[in-house]
């Protein structure tokens with residue numbers, strides 16, 4: 001059965017973590033996988049999350065299955081967080097969510113749902129996009145294509161080209177949008193672009209599929225999804241994949257949800273039945289722990305306030321690290337202007353160096369980043385920023 005199988009190359013992102021771990025250089029710096037880190041390079045459990053976990057372990061009295069769609073407090077709390085507590089959609093009967101194993105699980109269920117709705121749908125992703133998006137879409141059997149998004153040479157959005165490309169689309173198309181903190185570039189859609197894309201979605205009839213993995217990492221929980229909320233207020237249908245990996249720090253608990261917005265409540269019920277059926281065919285029902293934890297946290301006012309403060313702290317630290325890195329690079333007298341790093345949002349930024357320079361900085365300095373030159377800004381710290389800036393300056397001046 002398996003004797004013709006050959007080994008695959010390492011995953012473009014997870015492979016970096018493995019290579020970093022194996023490197024014995026004491027100066028090594030990990031700017032690879034998108035995991036938040038403190039000044040000392042740790043990824044601790046948030047205090048608010050720890051308290052919710054404690055409540056869960058004190059009160060959980062069974063390991064029997066949870067309901068197929070997931071933890072109800074989790075689903076209610078997360079819908080409010082993404083859509084906004086007073087959003088009229090919440091009472092419209094048009095919104096249905098299912099808890100899924102992480103953001104990736106949510107995306108996969110979403111693409112499988114699209115495949116059932118229209119097997120000929122084509123999914124448009126931003127150029128560039130998260131290294132795993134295309135693989136997940138293809139695994140669901142859908143065709144993919146790329147819309148212009150980021151101009152690497154000038155470190156800015158390709159706004160006009162993007163709008164032109166989206167204006168050519170129609171009802172057989174799906175447009176995958178990053179809700180905020182674009183991965184890998186950190187370059188977000190402006191409010192004006194959200195308005196224009198929303199209007200195009202209504203006019204042309206394409207389905208917006210929004211991936212939200214970093215709510216609260218850009219500016220704050222509300223500002224980060226303002227564009228998404230505007231879009232959802234206009235379009236008849238949309239899908240949203242939300243991850244709790246980063247903003248709740250629940251990475252290994254694989255906690256996320258897929259939300260469908262349908263034209264009518266009858267169609268919403270049909271979509272829900274398919275989401276549950278797809279999940280049943282793959283893994284039956286989601287793991288409980290992460291969803292139950294977030295459900296407890298979001299149902300408790302004091303814990304929610306504490307979590308929001310912790311999240312704001314992570315966000316502020318990443319903004320400070322951006323400024324620190326830019327200053328340190330410029331202090332080294334490099335010709336290139338890296339001030340765009342300050343404008344970009346969230347966990348990632350695209351340095352814009354060549355693949356050869358990415359390789360050189362890894363081989364010569366043990367500094368690890370994605371092949372695209374994406375860096376995890378949370379991997380920078382006051383103790384490694386000088387080393388990093390020296391290395392970058394040396395590589396750039398070669």
Ligand code: LMR
Pocket residue numbers: 013014032033034035130132183
């Ligand atoms: C990343 O982009 O580094 C993270 O979302 C982790 C992952 O699963 O790729």
